[in-house]
Amino acid sequence: MNVRSQVSMVFHLDKCIGCHTCSIACKNIWTDRKGTEYMWWNNVETKPGTGFPTAWEDQEKYNGGWKVEDGTLALRSQSRTKSVVNMFHHPNLPTLDDYYHPWTYDYKNLFDAPEGSDQPIARPISMVTGEPVAIESGPNWDDDLGGSPVYAEHDRNLEGLSEEQRQQLFAVERLVFFYFPRICNHCLNPACVAACPSGALYKRGEDGIVLVDQTRCRAWRACIAACPYKKVYFNWSTGKSEKCILCFPRLETGQAPACFHSCVGRIRYLGVLLYDADRLEEAASRPDDELVEAQRSLILDPFDPQVIAAAAANGVHDSVIESAQRSPVYQFVKVWKVALPPHIEYRTMPMLFYVPPMAPVMANRGQGVVDSVSDDLFHDIEAARVPLQFLGNLFGAGHDAKVRYALRKQKAVRWHRRAETVGDVDRATADRMLREADCTAEEAEAIYRLTSLCTFEERFVIPPMHREEALQMLEEPMEHKQAAGFGFIKAPRRGV
């Protein structure tokens, strides 16, 4: 048993209101520099939709992630041969158009325009060249089903849905969408790290955050092709790849990452998981329908004395183990089993989990009156407007069993609370639902508390990073103290 710690995340999609506050918080802190204009380390997508960059889930085009070849894992986009063949051009990279051409407006013109017969206007101008541009798309161009005949209908997760189901998804009075915020998943088996020819990407030993070493990056861009979630971006100004750093400078000082901190819907949870790195490869090579369970089995019980001993022997600090015991992520993923990894079939073992969203039930329209087909407006899972198959494609590698389990449990919690507070549901029905959903009243209460009444400290259980100990391995702490301060030791250099 090779126990390691991983800072992991849960996004509760049932609570996301799609306000993009997270994206803006991230943008303002990290990607408002030259060369990063088009990057959105955090973005919020509408599902169904093609997302950002366009159709990132289409691995036939982008070739991201891993495949199982003769029983072993192999990258889809990179191999010894391909690294030579694709030396001058990598055929699987998104183009700038697939992201979007970043633009701003020529506000200066509003003040400086010569006097004329018309109002001056602020024309859209490119943030890259400064020239006027025609806006063709943006990072959330298909927000709230915008342009759905072009974008939403080409969502890869619609595969396997009947023609009728597809039509219903977009029919007036029946259409439905939900939000899907995305950051880097800080995977256990990151394809970007494996693909880098320069060894510039690495997974931090103490907390599993995946980072790009800006001095070692040589602009091969193999990481961008390899990441199936398209969460590594290329800075055209510095000629280096950049990605979500999970705000590690904030984590190291005990603060939640900016997107977590600013989340209006309080959908985000962060905590440490302990996992067994020895069984990682075996778990990632399992057949599609076993992957979710295989990943769960990697996550270890932080209360198990054997696990604690093995973790301590592996250099995991006591305070981190203690933090893992309070982790909300452990509850959602391993204990309650209501949070699921996105597209686990890419086999990178993402460590950002999603609680699948509840959806209203299907409606009928007869004689000008809209009528729902079920009395349980928000609770009939099979009749929900988002087909289970769609959620199964997104969160279950094409299999809906795990999604159904998670939704049933959420539904049972609602009925349980309804019996408690509103009283229009009798206790016996609520208890039966809890039993059917493999849930006890205590568990339902705990899920309810962590979902609805959670405090800041309950949502973000940030492990102590012990930078002082890491520092001690590299230099004399007293010397470091004298040399620390503001400014750059080595100023960032523009240009390739």
Next chain:
Amino acid sequence: MRLIVRRLVPLALLLGVLPGPLSEASAQDTAAFFRQNCASCHTIGGGRLTGPDLKGVAARKDRAWLAHFIVSPRRVLDSGDPYAQQLLQEARGVVMPDVAGMTPQLAEALLDLIAAESALPKSQFAGVAVPTRPFTAADVERGRALFRGDERLVNGAPACLSCHAVRGVGGLGGGHLAPDLTKVYERLQGRKGLATWLNAPPTPTMQSLFAGRALTDAELQPLVAYFEHAATQGGEDPKTGLLTFVLLGLGATVVGLVTMDAAWRSRLVSVRRALVERSRLARS
């Protein structure tokens, strides 16, 4: 603690080195030095190469003069010494270079070595035995095979062709990293000079490549035969060789670019634009 250690270690090293006596170069080291630095121009009892045969050199000139000359031949020459001038003439104007790392102590050790080797009936520095008989076509052919790397060198050294060219050896005349060897036979003044040079290459690049991978006698002779053949038979004009090389390079570049352009036709096609285009077509 670590700081103290860090500062003390270099000091300790310094102290450890200084008081130690400057060790006498052992006889074996001197012989190795001779082989590496002297043997390509001098033999001991093997006749003259570029420089004179050193057998019994002590009888020809006094030891103090010799030691002085070895340390810096250039200085002695510049001082107008008549014997040095005579040597220069005998060597057809080739000046003996100042040998890197030469010290008065080492010069003395070398003179000792030369004296000891001169006393032997056959010195280890008598030079390579090269037959005086005319080389056969088979010798030349084998030499060409070794040069081109068709036949591997026994001790694992890289084939000559990787860096050197000889006119007419192949389509492009060989590598251009190192000197053209077409006339090397003439430059090194015949079989003996060439064979000795190849036996213990004196230049730093060759030394690093051939350290521990020396050519065997069975390889030396065919190579000498091949170089002799190349020098006498000539070959095509070097300028035409270069022109072919440049033109071929240009052609390959063009073919490469065209192939890449064809193979990556889709590089400017964006996923999003294709989606928009497809649904526009579907609606119309």
